[in-house]
Amino acid sequence: MNDVATQLSRADAILAAGRFAEAITLVAAVVGAEPDNGRAWSLLAQAQIGAGQPAEGLAAAQRAIQLDPASAWAYRLRSIAQRRTGQAREALDAAAEACRLDPHHWMNHLNLAQAALAEAGGQAGHSSGLQLAQQASSTARRLAPNEPSVHYVSGQVSRALGEPATARAHFEQTLALDPEHSSAVNELGRLTLEFGKPGDAARHFVQAARIAPGQSVYGHNVEVAVARAERSVRSLIRWVIYGSWLVVIAALVVAQRGLAYRIVMLAVLGVAAAGVAVCWQIQLRRMPKEARPLFQGRSMLLALGVSLSSLLAGVAVEEFVPGQLGNYLLPVVVFMLAARFAAFKILRDGARKRYDQISRRSEAVKA
Amino acid sequence: MEHDPALLASLRRAVEAVPDDVGLRLHLATLLIEAGQRDAAIREAGAILQLDPANAGALALITGSEPARQEFDWRAAESELADVLPPRFVSSDGAASSGAEGAGEASEAADKSEALPFDVEHTTLRLADVAGMKDVKQRLEAAFLAPMRNPELRRLYGKSLRGGLLMYGPPGCGKTFIARAVAGELGARFLAVSFADVVDSMLGQSERNIHALFGLARRSAPCVVFLDEVDAIGQKRTQLRHTPMRAVVNQLLLELDDATSSNEGVFLLAATNHPWDLDSALRRPGRFDRTLLVLPPDQPARAAIFRFHLRDRPIERVDPDRLAKLTDGYSGADIAHICESAAELALLDSVRRGEARMIGQADLEAAVREVRPSLGPWFDAARNVALFANEGGAYDELAAYLKKKRLL
Numbered sequence: 001m002n003d004v005a006t007q008l009s010r011a012d013a014i015l016a017a018g019r020f021a022e023a024i025t026l027v028a029a030v031v032g033a034e035p036d037n038g039r040a041w042s043l044l045a046q047a048q049i050g051a052g053q054p055a056e057g058l059a060a061a062q063r064a065i066q067l068d069p070a071s072a073w074a075y076r077l078r079s080i081a082q083r084r085t086g087q088a089r090e091a092l093d094a095a096a097e098a099c100r101l102d103p104h105h106w107m108n109h110l111n112l113a114q115a116a117l118a119e120a121g122g123q124a125g126h127s128s129g130l131q132l133a134q135q136a137s138s139t140a141r142r143l144a145p146n147e148p149s150v151h152y153v154s155g156q157v158s159r160a161l162g163e164p165a166t167a168r169a170h171f172e173q174t175l176a177l178d179p180e181h182s183s184a185v186n187e188l189g190r191l192t193l194e195f196g197k198p199g200d201a202a203r204h205f206v207q208a209a210r211i212a213p214g215q216s217v218y219g220h221n222v223e224v225a226v227a228r229a230e231r232s233v234r235s236l237i238r239w240v241i242y243g244s245w246l247v248v249i250a251a252l253v254v255a256q257r258g259l260a261y262r263i264v265m266l267a268v269l270g271v272a273a274a275g276v277a278v279c280w281q282i283q284l285r286r287m288p289k290e291a292r293p294l295f296q297g298r299s300m301l302l303a304l305g306v307s308l309s310s311l312l313a314g315v316a317v318e319e320f321v322p323g324q325l326g327n328y329l330l331p332v333v334v335f336m337l338a339a340r341f342a343a344f345k346i347l348r349d350g351a352r353k354r355y356d357q358i359s360r361r362s363e364a365v366k367a
Numbered sequence: 368m369e370h371d372p373a374l375l376a377s378l379r380r381a382v383e384a385v386p387d388d389v390g391l392r393l394h395l396a397t398l399l400i401e402a403g404q405r406d407a408a409i410r411e412a413g414a415i416l417q418l419d420p421a422n423a424g425a426l427a428l429i430t431g432s433e434p435a436r437q438e439f440d441w442r443a444a445e446s447e448l449a450d451v452l453p454p455r456f457v458s459s460d461g462a463a464s465s466g467a468e469g470a471g472e473a474s475e476a477a478d479k480s481e482a483l484p485f486d487v488e489h490t491t492l493r494l495a496d497v498a499g500m501k502d503v504k505q506r507l508e509a510a511f512l513a514p515m516r517n518p519e520l521r522r523l524y525g526k527s528l529r530g531g532l533l534m535y536g537p538p539g540c541g542k543t544f545i546a547r548a549v550a551g552e553l554g555a556r557f558l559a560v561s562f563a564d565v566v567d568s569m570l571g572q573s574e575r576n577i578h579a580l581f582g583l584a585r586r587s588a589p590c591v592v593f594l595d596e597v598d599a600i601g602q603k604r605t606q607l608r609h610t611p612m613r614a615v616v617n618q619l620l621l622e623l624d625d626a627t628s629s630n631e632g633v634f635l636l637a638a639t640n641h642p643w644d645l646d647s648a649l650r651r652p653g654r655f656d657r658t659l660l661v662l663p664p665d666q667p668a669r670a671a672i673f674r675f676h677l678r679d680r681p682i683e684r685v686d687p688d689r690l691a692k693l694t695d696g697y698s699g700a701d702i703a704h705i706c707e708s709a710a711e712l713a714l715l716d717s718v719r720r721g722e723a724r725m726i727g728q729a730d731l732e733a734a735v736r737e738v739r740p741s742l743g744p745w746f747d748a749a750r751n752v753a754l755f756a757n758e759g760g761a762y763d764e765l766a767a768y769l770k771k772k773r774l775l
Contacts, residue, residue, distance in 0.1 A: 013566050013573070017599050017612045022563065028429045029420060032413025035406055048430070056430055180605040209755040213643040216747035219754065290755045293775075 004030055004037065011043050020051035038068035045077040054084035072102035076111050088119040092129075099136075106144035113137040113153050117160060133157045148178035155187060164191055182212040189221060198228040199286030206290045226294045229283040233300055234347050236279050240272040241307040241340055248311065248336065269311050276304055303343040310336040375402065382411075389415050393424045400428060492544075492551040499668025503545060506659050507532070511634045512552060515589050528589055530653055531623075531635030533597070535642040536661035537745040539700025542638035545661065546593045549636065556590035558583065562599035565615065574618040581622040581633070588632025597637035597655075598644045616646055623654045640745065643752050650761070660764045663698050663742060666691045672699050673731075676706035683725035690731055696772075697740045708734035750774055 007030050014023045027044045034040060041064035048057035058081035064074035075098035082091035095115035098108045113136035120129030137154040144150050155170030168191055174184035189204030202225035209218035247268045280300070284292055313335050317328045378395045385391060392415050399408035408428060415425040494504050494512075510532050514521040521528065534542045550557040558580065565576045577600075584592045594600060604616050623630070637655055639645065649655050664672060669691035677685060694702060709730040716730075717723045746769070753766035753775055769775040 010566065013612065014562075017562070017566070017602060019562065019599055024430060025426065028426050029413070029416045032409060032416045032425065032429050035409040035413065044430070060430075178605070180603075206755045209751045210758075213752040213756045214641055214748045216744070216751060219747070219751040222755070293754070 004034055004040070008037075008040060008043060011047070015043070015047055015050065018050070020047050023047040024051060036067055038064050038071060038074065041067060042071065042074050042077055045074070045081065049077065049081050049084065054081045057081040058085060070101060072098040072105065072108055075101065076108060079111055079115050083115055083118050088115070088121075091115045092119045104143070106140045106147060106150060109136045109140035109143065110147075110150055110153055113140060113157060117153075117157055120160065130157065130161050134161065146177060148174045148181050148184070151177065152181065152184050152187075155184070159187070159191070164194070167191060180211050182208040182215065182218065185211065186218055186221065189225070193225055193228065198225045199283075199288070201225045202229070202291045203288045206288050222291050223294055226287065226291055229287060230296060230300070233276065233280050233283055234303075236276055237300060237304050237307065237343070237347060240276060240304065241310075241343055243272060244268065244307060244311040245336060245340070248332070265311060269308060272311075273304070273308065276300075299346050299349070303346040306339050306343040306346065310339040375399070386414075387418060389419050389422060392418075393422070396425065396428055492548045494545075494548045494552055496551075497541065497545055497548050498671030499665045500541070500545070500661070503534075503659060503661055506657075507545070507549060510657065511591060511636075512549070515553070515556070515591075515634075518589075528632050528634055529630050530657070531637060531655040533642060533645075533650075533655040533658045534636070534638045534661050535640070535658060537663060537698060537742045537749075538640045539698035539741065540661055540663050541699050542661050543595055544699075546595065546636060546638060549591065550593070553591055556587060557593065558587070558590060559593045559595065561595045565600055566612075571614070573612075573615045577615065577618045577622060581630075584633045585630065589634070590632070591634045591636050594635065594637040596639060597649075598639040598641045601637075601645050601649045603644060603646045604648075620646070620648055620654070623649070641748070643748070643756060658761065658764070660768065662768060663696060664702075666695075668699075669694055669697070669702060672702045673706065676703050677726070680706070680710055681723075681725050683727055685726070685728050685731060689728070690735065693732065693735050694740075696742065697738075698742055701738060701741050705731065705734045705738045708737055746774055 007026060011023050011026045011030070014026065024044065024047045027040055027047055030037065030040045031044055041060050045057045045060035045064060048054070048060055058078060061074055061078040061081055064071060065078060068074060075094050079091045079094035079098060082088075082094060092112075092115040095108070095112040099112050102108055113133045116129050116133035116136060120133065134157050137150070137157045140147075140150045141154055151170045151174040155167045155174065158164075158167035158170055168188065171184045171187050171191070174181050175188075178184075185204050185208040189201045189208065192204060193201035202222055205218055205221040205225055209215070209222060212218065247265065280297070284295055287295065310332075313332055317332060375395070375398060378391070378398065382388070382392050382395055392411050396408045396411035396415070399405075399411065412425040412428040415422050416429075419425075494507065497504065511528065514526050514528055520526075534545065536542060546559070550559065560580055565580070566573050580592070584590055601616055601619055602612060604613050623635070635655065638661075642658065645655075650658075666688075670687040673685075673687040673690050677687075690705075694705070697705070709726055712730045712733055713724060713726040749765055750769060752762050753769050757763065757766055766775065
């Protein structure tokens, strides 16, 4: 018996170090020796959930509940496993049962808040679920005010309730308690991005990636922020393309030739190029320096070049075959159309390389 | 027939008569599961695990995953075929194969010594047996192999034999294998320690284990202490807020930088897939101050790995060099997997056609197409590190490699 207790404590220590596969092997041996040991089944469930096997973890948690129906821990594990296997409703019931069994443990309320949040997730206007989540998270905060994860989940709840300012305060509190809470940094980045500040958002995402480089999602989010910053440059380039069309067509219609025409054309060209360059620089400067290499300058430069070449074509025709722009109208228009399609394709492909969907790290709270 | 109680009863009696027969017990446990007697089955599986802690069938029964299917015993069939068709290695240059074969024997010897915790490694593996990886070997030689062999020169140049070298890189690319080769070079002066050796359930015992390890190392100086998967023992303390492992990291730091006892002559070698999860205090001077990137095998190394894994298999007209060319970006473990898959393909074909045939180049190339390189997730993380966490240039080597491979 004593040997089993020692083995389980050892498994506990291995779990604490995040070595789930080793913990599973160890606990499985204990479970084999003592199939009626509820604690062993709970530990097995915890290890399996941690190892990304929620279905197996659910079976183990059910078994732990059978053996020890008064264990809030086993119910909590069942709730987490059910949430990870997409059974949100059942997960909420199990979380509520854990709270009923042990209402004084903050983890049970935290888990209830997460389960309610998951259950309400995706359904707009599911306010009763969100209110339950809010109540549970506030109880958890009262029971464990110094626990970073409690504030983190409170932030998630506020965010789902559409209260970004409160959410921000909660995430900042999380970071005050644990400056290396990468998920909270990431959430702050997401909030900032929603406010339309890709540069500041990228700064948060870079910080999150620096804290936990193993989480590739943070790097992905930096790219999304960069793509958002690029968006304004891309749309400016589109405007330049349309503008250049307008100028060439206007010149043809008015049939204004000579020096004034050339000056206007070149001025338009210069202003467009300078405008794009300034916008580009502004966006780039707003980015943290680690994110700047991700800026897709080359493709945008190419698109700009292709688009401005149509303007240049107009000027060149007028320059080398004076007074005969009308005769060359068809080739110039064909060239301008081709340039427009090419430039838009370059811009679109560049944007497509980025993921447009921001993602976030799933629950960072320990079971 | 299916759940015949009489059959179960006689099987039980048979198991009682021969309690040590693992196969019989596993059969009984499987039948019990089928008969719906899960509790009894788990008890039997537990008994199996006590006899054979690594028994995969029993583990699967308990953890609720599908029990290993007994459809076809690939290994047994393979060895049968190996008898019918004696191994016949055809390669474009025969000279290189001898080294790899030597490596094979040596690694088996190393496997045997693995079970001993806190003990010296007994292996005949040498660094020369490790194919390719010239830079890595050179760094190891300069860091401690040469100074250990030449104490006079060491004194002349004032080179201290302390501090540590951290090997990092993607999984399955030979870090532990290299460490075993170092063990072979050093013999008794190589102490290998893993997470499982250190961690203990008793409060404070893990710390005492670490202290004992370093005590042993200091007494056996000059020696190399090898910490495999060091990220488990030396995890970032901020990630271990409420756990006993925090004390273990503290103890490790204390031992590395002990004011009361000198670590002169104790050189630390460590390996990890995730150096970024390591506590930053471990990377300071005097501790693991030098890092060494162990990359996926280069082309000659891959060819040697193919030769090694095909050494006992019936093959014909296999060109390891061409295979090596096709497998850029694959890890050593991936290549082992490819060889296994190719053997499966050839075997399945032999069974289908009713006559045995050799494993050919086509099987291997088909397996290469089937097996995807497993290093993607590691390189995602590595890219994050090189872009955002390369403070002080600690990961310059990695960044340069990623740039070369156009991953950055």
